[in-house]
Amino acid sequence: MQERVFENSFPVCYNFIKFTKEKGGTVSRRIIFATGNQGKIREIKMILADLDVEVLSLKEAGIEADIVEDGATFKENAVIKAKTIMEMTGDIVLADDSGLEIDYLNKEPGIYSARYMGEDTSYDIKNNNLIGRLNGVPDEERTARFVCVIAAAFPNGDILTTKGTIEGIIGYEIKGSNGFGYDPIFYLPQYQCTTAELDMELKNELSHRGKALRAMKEQLKNKF
Numbered sequence: 001m002q003e004r005v006f007e008n009s010f011p012v013c014y015n016f017i018k019f020t021k022e023k024g025g026t027v028s029r030r031i032i033f034a035t036g037n038q039g040k041i042r043e044i045k046m047i048l049a050d051l052d053v054e055v056l057s058l059k060e061a062g063i064e065a066d067i068v069e070d071g072a073t074f075k076e077n078a079v080i081k082a083k084t085i086m087e088m089t090g091d092i093v094l095a096d097d098s099g100l101e102i103d104y105l106n107k108e109p110g111i112y113s114a115r116y117m118g119e120d121t122s123y124d125i126k127n128n129n130l131i132g133r134l135n136g137v138p139d140e141e142r143t144a145r146f147v148c149v150i151a152a153a154f155p156n157g158d159i160l161t162t163k164g165t166i167e168g169i170i171g172y173e174i175k176g177s178n179g180f181g182y183d184p185i186f187y188l189p190q191y192q193c194t195t196a197e198l199d200m201e202l203k204n205e206l207s208h209r210g211k212a213l214r215a216m217k218e219q220l221k222n223k224f
Contacts, residue, residue, distance in 0.1 A: 029052075029053045029054065030053060030054040030055070030056055030091060030092075031048075031053055031054070031055050031056070031091070031092050031093070031094055031220075032055075032056050032057075032058070032061050032063070032085055032089060032091045032092070032093045032094070033055055033056070033057060033058075033093075033094045033095070033096075034058055034065075034067075034081045034082060034084075034085045034093055034094065034095035035057055035058065035095070035096070036057060036058050036059055037180070038057075039179070039180035039181070040096075040180070040209070041055075041057045043200075043203075043204055043207070043209060043210070043213075044209075044213060046200065046204055047204055047210055047213045047214060047217065048213065048217060050221075051217055051220065051221055053220075058085070061089070061091075063085065063088065063089065065084060065085060065088065067080065067081050067084050067085075068080075069081065069097070071097075071111070072111070073111065073149075074097040074098065074099065074111055074147055074148070074149040074163075075097070075149045075151070075161055075163075076097075077097035077111060077149075078095050078096055078097040078149045078150060078151035078161065079095075079151045079153070079159055079161065081095035081096075081097070081151070082094060082095035082151040082152060082153035082159070083151075083153045083159070085153070086153035086154070086155060090155050091155075092152065092153070092154055092155070093152070093153045094150055094151070094152050094153075094216065095150070095151050095153075096148055096149065096150045096151070096209065096212065096213075097111065097148075097149055097151075098113070098146065098147060098148035098149070098208060098209060099111055099112070099113030099114070099146070099147060100113050100144060100145075100146055100147075100181075100182045100186070101144060101145050101146075101147060102130065102134075102142075102143075102144045102170055103141070103143045103144060104134060104137055104141050104142060104143075105130075105133060105134075109130075113181075113182070117129060123180070123181055123182065123184075124174065126182070127174050127182060127184055127185045128174070130170060130182075130185060131170070131171070131172065131173065131174075131185060134170055139169055139189075142169040142170045143167070143168075143169055144167075144168055144169060144170050144186065145165050145166060145167045145168065145208075146165065146166045146168075146182075146186060146195075146207065146208040146209075147163070147164075147165050147208055148163065148164050148165070148207075148208040148209040148211070148212045148213075149161055149162070149163045149212065150162050150163075150164075150209075150212045150213060150215075150216045152216060152219070152220070160216070160219055162212045162213075162215035162216045162219070163212055163215075164207070164208040164209065164210065164211025164212030164213075164215065165208050165211070166188075166195075166206055166207055166208045166211070168186050168187055168188045168189070168195070169187050169189065170185055170186070170187065171184075171185045171186070171187035171194055173185075175193070175194045175196065175197055176193065176194045176195070176196025176197035176198075177196060178196050178197060178198060178199065178200060178203065179194070179195050179196035179198075179203065180196075183195040183196035184196040188206075195207065
């Protein structure tokens with residue numbers, strides 16, 4: 001297996017693209033993004049819209065999978081997800097693993113961000129818990145970042161990964177409705193708002209996922 005890692009963007013060539021024949025001899029091109037998160041898939045489709053390829057969520061592709069994310073890093077978990085779905089479908093599959101690292105809390109919740117306090121726990125509860133754990137902590141010690149690693153798994157065995165981050169601090173209250181997850185408590189001092197208060201275009205430009213996904217798009221777009 002050949003693996004190449006990219007932070008932001010560097011040139012790479014892959015000569016493998018899966019084409020699916022449709023009626024009339026036309027060719028459709030698709031990528032499966034291994035997520036069931038509707039907020040996430042909206043961001044992904046916006047960023048990949050000019051790639052001229054169909055992007056499907058797991059649900060849209062009719063796939064049900066219970067993937068054990070037992071990696072020790074964001075990268076390992078992203079690769080696990082992408083490879084698992086690729087082996088099930090034979091498609092090119094993208095997957096991400098992302099999370100929130102809070103320096104004061106020794107980078108918690110980190111790779112356990114989605115599972116923090118339990119997968120079925122609402123993010124209102126999770127966000128309020130983190131705000132409570134930082135009670136009395138001053139701005140300069142509330143530093144945090146969102147991290148995203150995106151992996152692409154190809155049926156020929158190649159693996160490609162890209163990484164994006166965004167720096168900020170943990171706010172003092174939940175604010176905003178334009179994001180999901182921990183967005184309402186992730187405050188950007190330079191914009192004086194949380195990432196959940198940004199409009200979607202600016203959020204996609206600044207976000208960890210947006211950065212990683214645009215880097216991945218650069219590696220893929222010449223192949224479609």
